Every structure is written in structure tokens, then in C-alpha cells.
Amino acid sequence: MSQSLDAYLLLAAGLFAIGTFGFLAKRNAIAMLMSIELMLNAVNLAIVAFALFTPSLGAQGSVIALFVMAVAAAEATVGLAIVIAIYRNRRTPLVDEYASMRE
């Protein structure tokens, strides 16, 4: 286990960047949803790392991480519901085929 806060933050930033890349590069709505979850996990890693290395943030950080998990779960629920709704209409999960509104 590394003893440096920066190492954890770099890892979190790396995860966040992977999630961002996945969101921008993937064309499948489910994969984009997974990328967003990865970004939120990176956020949680950063929160927990701050809480571990800054004594005054200890308890606060853990609580915030729990809240972020709950929000991420709620977001995934809503997201999957919308993905299922559009899949029933269009029979495809690929977002670049959702293009019926263009000027």
C-alpha cells in the first residue's frame, strides 16, 4: 500500500480519464453508462483517499463516499430504464442511430 496521497489521486485521475474516454469513444448506450459508473468510482476513490490521508476529513469522507454510491445506483436505475424504453422503440442500443431530430 502506497503511503502517498498523490499516488491515489493519480490512480483516480487515470480511472476518471479512462471513463471519460470510454464515454466519448463508445457508441453503445450501455457501454456509455458503464463508463459513467467508472467515472463515479474514480470520484469515490479520490474521496476515500482524501479521507485516509487527511485526519480531519476521516468520517466526513466515508459518509460522502456512501452518498455518492447511492446516487450512482439511482442514476444507473434511471439510465437503464431509459435505455430499455428506447431499445423497445428503436431495436438498437447504438446512440449514433438515434438521429431522428436533426435540423
Add this chain to the structure above:
Amino acid sequence: MTQNEWLALAPFIIVSTLAILIVVVDMIRPGRDHLAAVIGAVGVLVAMGATIAAGPIGGLGGLPPEGMALFGGVYVRDGMTAFLDLLFLGIALLTILFAPDYLIPRKLPVPEFVSVLLFAVAGAMLLGGGRDLLILFLGLELLVLPGYLLAGFSKRDGLSTEGAIKYFLLGSFSSAILLFGLVFVFGYTGTTNVAEIGDRLAAIASGDAPLPVALGMGMALVLTGAAFKIAAVPFHYWTPDAYQGSPTPVTGYLSVGPKVAAFALVLRLFMEALGPVRADWWVLIGVLAAITMTVGNLAALGQDNIKRMLAYSSIAHTGYIMVGLAVAGGATDPEVAASGVQGILFYGFAYAAMNLGAFAVVAALQHRPGVTSQISSFAGLGRRAPILAVAMTLFLLSLVGIPPTAGFFGKAVIVIAAVEGGGLLTLLAVVIMLNAAAAAFYYLRVVVVMYMRDPAENAKPVDVGGWTRLGLIVAGAATIAIGLIPAVTGAALDWTLEAAKTIAGL
């Protein structure tokens, strides 16, 4: 909890309880559309009453004028909170009035609509009073998650779900970015309290402490996430599709509710938490504002679909409101900075009335399922439905900013503040005026179509439902009263200025 603490929380508790109550009523007596709308509208009126009873609004209200902090300062009810709560409740009320006449012919459930809408409004109210990063984030999510559901409310309609998924994907992407930024602000300042973050940053701004690179990065991420939420260019791509696809009353709500709420979040984050380093961000906001209004207006010029046109125009209005933020950050005189914040609040107020009204007319035209939202469907409305056409003209003139309407005073407050700010801010005032002239073109095009084009051969008469009629009267009266009756204008100006001054440091 003391009596005053209950009083301060009452509006929020009433709205959340009301949302749950409607779910329960719908469970016991399913499918009572009008009943749900009545409960929703009456409940919102009660919540408005509770907000006024709590205050502090001018001399009104049971709370002390300086406001009241709850739960160790994570939620504060001050003049700003009271103003924003009333505004959000007003938006909820108008949306509830406009919805049934659109939803019932399409067999969409009104109780679910009202309940989901009220949850979103509860989130907006949390944003209005939150003084803690965690509360602000939770309020934001409580605001946007029901918003995604509302956008996809017509779930068998391909356009509605398509708008919803675009709104959802970009919305949660931006939430993640905003949250990542907030975490760095939290980690490096060591607190989630907005005021304490301000104190720590004040030390950095005065040169007593260095600015950690990661903290700067965090603030940049916060700015990006916030720009997504208010739909500022270049983070606006979700707006046109989400607005065009959503059921029309939802579009009306989405174009004002989440936007004003996101500005409430921005005010708390930028003016209070990041206030001490405002010299570092106001130029950026000013440049974004100029680009946002110009791109929004230019894109709106070429639209044939009125919902898409109003979507682009809402981007332009975001730009106008952002000028208020730039003034608040960039003005050296605190009085001028306060009038910048006042501009944000006043414009939000005026914009809510006129934009909801315009969307209500669009929804009324679409009363019959199958009517598209093409601008050509307005042809001959001046003869087919004279009163509806007059109402639409009023709202459009107000959106242009022509006196004597609410929109005129909204623009006036922001432009005057920008001119008083001097320097680059004066330039922004010029950009607003040029943009307002360009915007007149596409708004007035609709008026021309309404009065100077013959209706289509097969045009059916427009029957406006009772709910819509009531809502149009409220929205129209607000738009006119703020613009025409000096006493009302003065009261609104005083009230917004007083609310603006509750922001720390003004």
C-alpha cells in the same frame, strides 16, 4: 428542533410530502388525472404560503431578516432561499396547470407526472438553500434524475425517449465531471461548507497560502460541469434534442426549472465558495456568455420547429443571464456586483413566466395528438384562435425584450449592471443589445406566421382546455404586471436586490 427551524424547513417538507402523497393517492385511486392535478396545484400553493410565512421576504415572514442556518449550516433559509423557493414553486404550479390538457388526450398518466415533477422541484429547493457541497450535489441529482424521467415521459414515442437518453447521458457525464471537481475542492480545502471554503480560498487569494495545482484543476472541472448544467456553449449539444423530443409541457419545465436551479447552484458555488478567487473566473464566464448568446441566437434563426427554436433561444437566454454572473464577479464596486446578482434573479423570474407561457401556447396547439410543433402549424392562428395568438405574441415580445413586458426589465437590469461595471463588462452589454436585435427576427417570424399566413385547408379549431386557460392567465398576468405596473416592477426590483445582497460579500 425549535419552532423556527421547523418553519424554515416547512416548504421543503411540504413539497417532498406532497410528491409522496400523490403516489399514495394514485395507488389507492388509480387513474384520477384531474384529482392528482388539483392536489398538486393546491399543495404547491400551500408550500408557497409556507414559504411566505417563513420568509424572510422584506418585512414578511416569521424568521429573522438575516435568515437562519440549520443542521450546522448545511441548509440556510435567507432572502435568496425564499426568493428561489417561490420561483421554483411558481414554475411547478404553472407546469402542473399546463400538463393535464396535453397529457390526458395522449393517455399519459398525470399523477406520475405531477409526482415526478414535485420531486424535481424538491431538488431545486435543496439547491436554493444548500450551503454544503454534499447537499448541493444531492440537490442537483434530485433535480436532474426526475428531469430525465420527465423527458422520456412519453415512453412509446421515439422522439421522447431519444431526447431522454441524450439528456441522461450528457447530464450524468457532466454530473460526474462536476463531482470530480467538487471532490478536489473538498480535499484541498478540507471542508464541504461553502462559507469555510470561501475563507480558505481567501487566504490563497491574498497570497498567504499557495494555490495547489489540483485545486485549480478541481475548480476548472466544477466550471465545466456547471456550464453543462446551464447549457452554455460549447456544452449545449444535449439541449435542442432533449427539448424537441420531450412532451411539450415538460419542455417548458426543462427550459426554466433546471436552468434557474443550475444558476442557483452556480451562485452558491461561484459567488460564495469561489468568491475570493473571482478575479480568476469572471473573464472566462464573460467570454462564455458572449459565445453562448451569439451561438444560441444564430442557431435559432434557421429552425422550422418551434420547440427546437425555443431550445436554441433558451441557450441565448443562458448567455444573457451569465452576463449577470460576469458582472457579479468582475465589478469592483460591491453595489454593482449586487446588481449583477439581482439581474440573474430578476431575469430568472421574468424568463420563467414568459417562456413557460410560450410553451403553453405550443402545448395548447398540440392539444389534439398528432399536431406537430412546426412553426407552420401556427399559420392563421390570429383568426383561428385570436386570444391564443395574442397571448403568444405577448410572450414572444417579452422574450425579445420589448417594453412594457417582463423581458424588457430583465434585460434592462442586466445591461445597466454591465454598463456600470465598465471595461470589458460594457462590451458584454453591447453584445447583449446586438443579440437582442438578432433574436427579434426569429421571434417575430412566428408572429408574422400567426397573423399574415392563411391557415391550412384542413386546420381544425383549437380548443383550449380549462387548465391551460388558467395557466395562461397566470403567466400572462405575471409577464404584463412586471412590465406595465410601476409598483409591481419596483417591488420585484427591490425584492431581487434584497435577495441578491444575502450572498456573502455583497
